[in-house]
Amino acid sequence: MALLEINGLKKTFIAPDGARQMVVDVPSFQLEARQQVALAGQSGSGKTTFLNLIAGILAPDSGSIRLDGREMSALGEAERDRVRALSIGYIFQTFNLLHGFTVLENVLLGMTFGPGADRAFAESLLKRVGLEDRLHHRPRQLSTGQQQRVAVARALANRPKLVLADEPTGNLDFRNATEALRLVREACSENGAALLLVSHDREVLGQFETQLDLAQINRAAQTEVASAALRPTAEPQRGSAHLGTGGVS
Amino acid sequence: MSLWTIVLRSLRQHALSTVITAFSIALAGGLLMAVWVVKTEAQRNFSQVNAGFDAVLGPRSSKLQLVLNSIFHMEASPGLLSPKDVDDIRKHPAVQHAIPIAVGDNYYGYRIVGTLTNMLTDVEYTPGKRYRFQAGRVFDPALREAVVGSFVAQKLGLKVGGTFQPFHGLNFDPKSQHQETYVVVGVLEPSNTPTDRVIWIPVTGVQLMGGHDAALSSQVSAVLIKLRGGAQTGFRLDTMYNKQGDRLTFAWPIDTVMTQLFDKIGWFDKILALVAYLVALVAAGSILASIYNSMNERRRDIAILRALGARRGTIFGTIVLESATIATLGMVAAFVVYAAIVGTAAAIIRSQTGVELNAMAFHPVMIWATGGMIALGALAGVVPAWKAYRTPVAENLVPVS
Structure with a gap:
């Protein structure tokens, strides 16, 4: 059984002109446990909405999201919060660290609403990302690359089965981006977490064995994103992570 | 990490407004307790003074x-x-x-x-x-x-x-x-x-x-x-x-004559108490305004906490707890205000009449005023807490593609 199974997922928003606009329309998508997949998505392709739907931050209009055997769309909001707190780690493009809290506290927050704060594990994660001497610094006292590493540690703090990463290297220079990506992938591997990363950066995408074009998955994005513009750096694997039937029109 | 830690960090982040709001609570609480104790102690002491005569x-x-x-x-x-x-x-x-x-x-x-x-x-x-x-x-x-x-x-x-x-x-x-x-x-x-x-x-x-x-x-x-x-x-x-x-x-009897005096000026006590209650309401309103006005800058933090798995109810409870904490800090300081007011009033009464009021005497108002102000503070937090409760997560997590 796949870790993540999505079928017939749809999400619309009301546009400023009052029209209902389809943002996500994913007929089928699957991700296996411990698998690392990169989704290529341009701005406006609905990638953040897609990740937010998987994370349970947004509720779909229709469709099914099954995470580790649990049907997310059938859960109430509080239960989705619980699943997110226990099973999902989320890395944001702007890291979304809380500036009133120290580095260590930011990571502990990642545990607080889930399995509970484990200071030793939080410290070990921060040591793993090279911030053992920055535990009591505030995010503003860190470089951008260091903030990104805090975000990685926080995403792994609740020992998630799935890590969602939304343009995690979008605010980093090339050297830091490469280092950050290596860190995210290694940390997910070491912690047994699957990784679903979305990015528009070809250098980032090129480092994944499994790449998928979001425009191929999300029919709502196909009219807006010229998927052909993305240079395929590797042949997408259609094994454990794959588009289901009807996934590509 | 507990909710309490989250609340304390939030109070630290908004230290200036926390101090100002707590100070207004301190003034209100101190005034409320002082009015009550001076009135009660004065009535009790003046009614007991008879110089040993009937x-x-x-x-x-x-x-x-x-x-x-x-x-x-x-x-x-x-x-x-x-x-x-x-x-x-x-x-x-x-x-x-x-x-x-x-x-x-x-x-x-x-x-x-x-x-x-x-x-x-x-x-x-x-x-x-x-x-x-x-x-x-x-x-x-x-x-x-x-x-x-x-x-x-x-x-x-x-x-x-x-x-x-x-x-x-x-x-x-x-x-x-x-x-x-x-x-x-x-x-x-x-x-x-x-x-x-x-x-x-x-x-x-x-x-x-x-x-x-x-x-x-x-x-x-x-x-x-x-x-x-x-x-x-x-x-x-x-x-x-x-x-x-x-x-x-x-x-x-002499004590009855003095009680009649306090009955005659009872309206003055009521006005003082009314003023103290109004000050307490204004102070509670200042908590409400202080937290409510900070909600815009907090929306992103709330969205982040929600994205980390915090439930709406948890966010609601955090804001109410923060509000109650400000009121609690204020009431701690209120005892300093109380001591200053009652100490001054006792000194004036003593110099004018010779009657000594015990400024440090325990009075039940200290319990119910403290509890009441903290409850009022928590109640004042309900409105901003409701706003926080309703904060949409996705649109406050930047960037949105």
Whole structure:
């Protein structure tokens, strides 16, 4: 059984002109446990909405999201919060660290609403990302690359089965981006977490064995994103992570 | 990491508004408690002050004026009593003590009261307590000697062996000094009663002071009375003087007369309490406004917490807890405000009346005002908490592609 199974997922928003606009329309998508997949998505392709739907931050209009055997769309909001707190780690493009809290506290927050704060594990994660001497610094006292590493540690703090990463290297220079990506992938591997990363950066995408074009998955994005513009750096694997039937029109 | 830690970090992030809001709570809470305690303590203490007597007999006047003049040494004397009236009440079988007092002079504003020596040696001003001398002895009724209360001695620097010349009238007028010189022969220990503010001399000293009307030299201002027996006795004398007679007033019982005073000025207490309640409401409103106004800048933090798995209810509870915490901090500081207000009020009351209020006495208002203000603070947090509760997560997590 796949870790993540999505079928017939749809999400619309009301546009400023009052029209209902389809943002996500994913007929089928699957991700296996411990698998690392990169989704290529341009701005406006609905990638953040897609990740937010998987994370349970947004509720779909229709469709099914099954995470580790649990049907997310059938859960109430509080239960989705619980699943997110226990099973999902989320890395944001702007890291979304809380500036009133120290580095260590930011990571502990990642545990607080889930399995509970484990200071030793939080410290070990921060040591793993090279911030053992920055535990009591505030995010503003860190470089951008260091903030990104805090975000990685926080995403792994609740020992998630799935890590969602939304343009995690979008605010980093090339050297830091490469280092950050290596860190995210290694940390997910070491912690047994699957990784679903979305990015528009070809250098980032090129480092994944499994790449998928979001425009191929999300029919709502196909009219807006010229998927052909993305240079395929590797042949997408259609094994454990794959588009289901009807996934590509 | 607990919700408590999240709340503390939020308070630290908004330190300035936290301090200002907590200060407004401190003022409100302190004022509320102070108004209540000063009112209650004043009523209790003033009602208990009777200088060891049950009643006062004086010329026809209001009972309140008679008590204020004779027991609290305030207000003007309503008139004079003839020697026969004094003699009659002294010989009445229901009377244990009948001590005349004569007023009409002062020394730098402090009242000089003429009386008998047993006022200072025999009377128990409160059960089991007689006036004690911290220095010297009681005056000789045949000499120009004086015993001064502790507060007067302290304020005017009067000591045993010192001398002074009284001034005429109850209010200080430097142009009307008497020629007679009195020697201080005793200084009383503090009794926390109006006696502390009085200079005691022989009753004949006041009666025969130069410049006083010689025709009235045998009259006194009032007679302080200690009764034998219970209320029945007082009731009989009350009927005799107040209902059957029309020349004199028998103010009995003294504590009831004072309670009537507080009943008369009860409206003032109510206004003060109303002001304190309004201040408390304004302070609660300031918590509401302070947190509510910060909600815009908090939206992203709330969205992040939600993205990390915090439930709506958790966010709601965090804001309410933060609001209650501000109120709690305010109420801790309120006790400092309370101590300052009550301490000042007690000092003023003591200097004006001699009555000592216990500023540090426990009063139930300290419990219910503290609990009430914290509950009000928590209630004030409900509105911003509801706004936080409804904060949409996705649109406040930047960037949104």
